[in-house]
Amino acid sequence: MNKNAEIAVRLQALKDAYLARLPDDLAQLNVLSVQLQDAASQEQALVQLNQRLHKLAGSAGSFGLAELGKLAKQLELQTQQWSEAGQLDTGKLRLFAVAINSLEGLVDPGRPLSAPMAHRSIQAKSPNLIYVLEDDPVLAEEICVTLGHFGHEVRHFNNLARAEQAILAQPPDFMICDIMFDEEGREAPAAIARLQQQLSLPVPVIFMSTREDFQAYLDAVRAGAVGYFVKPLDIIRLVDCFEYYLDRNRSSPYRVLIVDDDVVLSEHYKLVLNAAGIRAEVLHTPERIFDMLQEFHPELVLLDLNMPGCTGPELAQVIRLNSDWLKIPITYLSSELDVDKRILAMGRAGDDFLTKPLTDRELVSAVSVRAARCRQLSDALDRDSLTGLLKHSRIKELVDLELSRAQRSGEPLSLVMLDLDHFKHINDSYGHSAGDKVIRAMAHLLRQRLRKTDSLGRYGGEEFLIVLPRCGPDEAFKLVDKVRRHFQEIPFQHQGCHFRVTTSAGIASCGASGAMAADTLLQAADEALYEAKHQGRDRVCIYQKQP
Structure with missing residues (x-):
């Protein structure tokens, strides 16, 4: 049984339970309405009637008994008026009792309740299936390789007709699509718009084109676009848009x-x-x-x-x-x-x-x-506005929290200080906007490549702090070194200049043996990072306690 069917069954069971108790609730209302005739019990009966009718007015509509809820609300208001006036209108008591008695006739089980459909969500840390529809082989390869470094499963189609068949057979999580396919003489937005109508859930898409006219943008929106990029393509900016969309949709539930x-x-x-x-x-x-x-x-x-x-x-x-x-x-x-x-x-x-x-x-x-x-x-x-990662103070709080948890459970904890190599040279050579692009790319890569339980923070300008619960030094090394190797393969460009960036990282871990202060662990990770820089950068070092 799928999730929606299971919840629909449970909702119907709740409605059945509600309907089962309703006759007793309505009978009690009848008893209380009779007690209103007795001066000795009138005050207490009025209070209880008001409370019970208030609850009935609030709940009946949620279980498909709208008319019952409306009449209960009218009767509740009547009891409220009597309470505020301090006396009952004896002329209305009989009509009130008749109305209370008529509530039972409004109980109609009706049709079964159905659960709202669960929203489309993208699972965090799982490879996202991305279709790249592009007939330029050089550009397509660059996009596919870059997205691959960020941990996504990418499939390339240089033919719109073949892509259409694949989308219907297995809808992707995301599409990146050129607008014009010259050999076929077709424009992709119209084809994608028709496909979207045949899918149970629309697929988000980023379009690429040399066109900058309004109609091109409008056609893209009608085909489900969440982004539009004008060629020549800045792939890191495209990844920015793509990852921003994923971050919103794979965030933890409210x-x-x-x-x-x-x-x-x-x-x-x-x-x-x-x-x-x-x-x-x-x-x-x-x-x-x-x-x-x-x-x-x-x-x-x-x-x-x-x-x-x-x-x-x-x-x-x-x-x-x-x-x-x-x-x-x-x-x-x-x-x-x-x-x-x-x-x-x-x-x-x-x-x-x-x-x-x-x-x-x-x-x-x-x-x-x-x-x-x-x-x-x-x-x-x-959170830091540039990267979306936790700010310095917040990630330090998490270090304290995770360290206390690790010491209680006896499980290992690792901290990683990661720094971009020669970052000042990047800013000096290509400008701060290029430097910001590099920082955002690292943030995206860390979010995609690390585990769901890990915490990430921007510790300084180009420095990141990673908190790895239940992770010893060897496992931490494998995780971080994989990030390092993928990041050095990501191509950056600025005004026609192409460059790559390397990273250095230091790891400090604590195990079940003995307590350690958070500041001590942070200092050890920082010393390991310094050692990585001292050894020539572009490497990961594990803190070795001095004899």
Whole structure:
């Protein structure tokens, strides 16, 4: 069973559980409406009716019972008016009881629920299948060889007709395509646009051409272009565009924490978000909020407004009392329509408001947008703008974190200081823009060639720090030396001048024997890098403890 089918089954099981408990819930509403007639039990019955109707109004629509949810909301507003007035309108009590009794007639199981389709994603650290459609053999070979150094699986087609057959048989992860195929007398954008309509998911494509007219750009967009480059081609800039797209699509899933006392509804939300490629966890007891934040590190908290024992605004304020969680956005989930109450809730540590019931598509869209904003803010604070790698201070924090983890587990940890050789000469000879291009290329190569568990940071101008958990010195050497060998084969050019760049690296490792301070390990990696430079550069050295 595939992922979508499995989630659809689980969603239907949740709906079945919801429908199974609904008769008891509706029967309890009938009991409470009768208690409204008794002055002794009236006040407590009114409070319980308001709470139960509020929950029903927020959940029914999510399980396909929209009409039930609408009537429940109307009845909830009636109980709210009576509570605010401090007295009941006895003339309306009978009508209220009839309306409560009619709720049962609106329960229709309807058609089975379906899970939202999971988004197309590109798996991190796996070879991406790239089709290069180019009838110039020299340019095609240069593109294919360069992309190969970055760890991708590349297939070349010099004929558009053969490429069309291959795309239909096995759609690639990405295409790089010339616009004009002279021998066939065909333009690629029109052919690619027709192919895209036959695929279950469109394939992103970068087009290349000597044309710079508006129509060429428009045709490219209509064929699914995410980039357009004018020849003569700067291949490193093309790789920049390509890798930027991959980075956005292979990034880790958004992490969302749902805090709601309604077990079935919150599990429904979790499944819907999981189906859309979003990691979601559920918390039903607010007392565990700090443990959950520490374990899960959510990028967004979805918080029910009305919960017994601790309201949503109260829990939001509890979260904000801890400075570690100040930047996490908190979005309230509620069927509350009273503007004053919503404003009051927003003023108490909340950032946003979503109104129940939410359709599955509304939920996924709202969560994706809000989590993306949080990640963008975090990246702006923690990541270097040129490379997208972690900044100096953040990567040093990760060294402390991974070292503590390694010492607890007894597993090895390696740090790598990597530096671009003769970088000042590159800047002096070709300009700082060329130097920036080299730095970005190294960042792309490191992201593609290293493991998913590794952390990367820009430690200085042309210096990088790599943190390799569960990695001893010999394995670290193999990983880094492979990066070194691939990087020296990448061709760079600037204003007609072609050049290549080499790198040097130093490795320091710690094992299960004894504790070591982070600064000591960093200093050892730096000394190993100095030794690599001293031996003539373009090499990797492992730190050897002095006798």
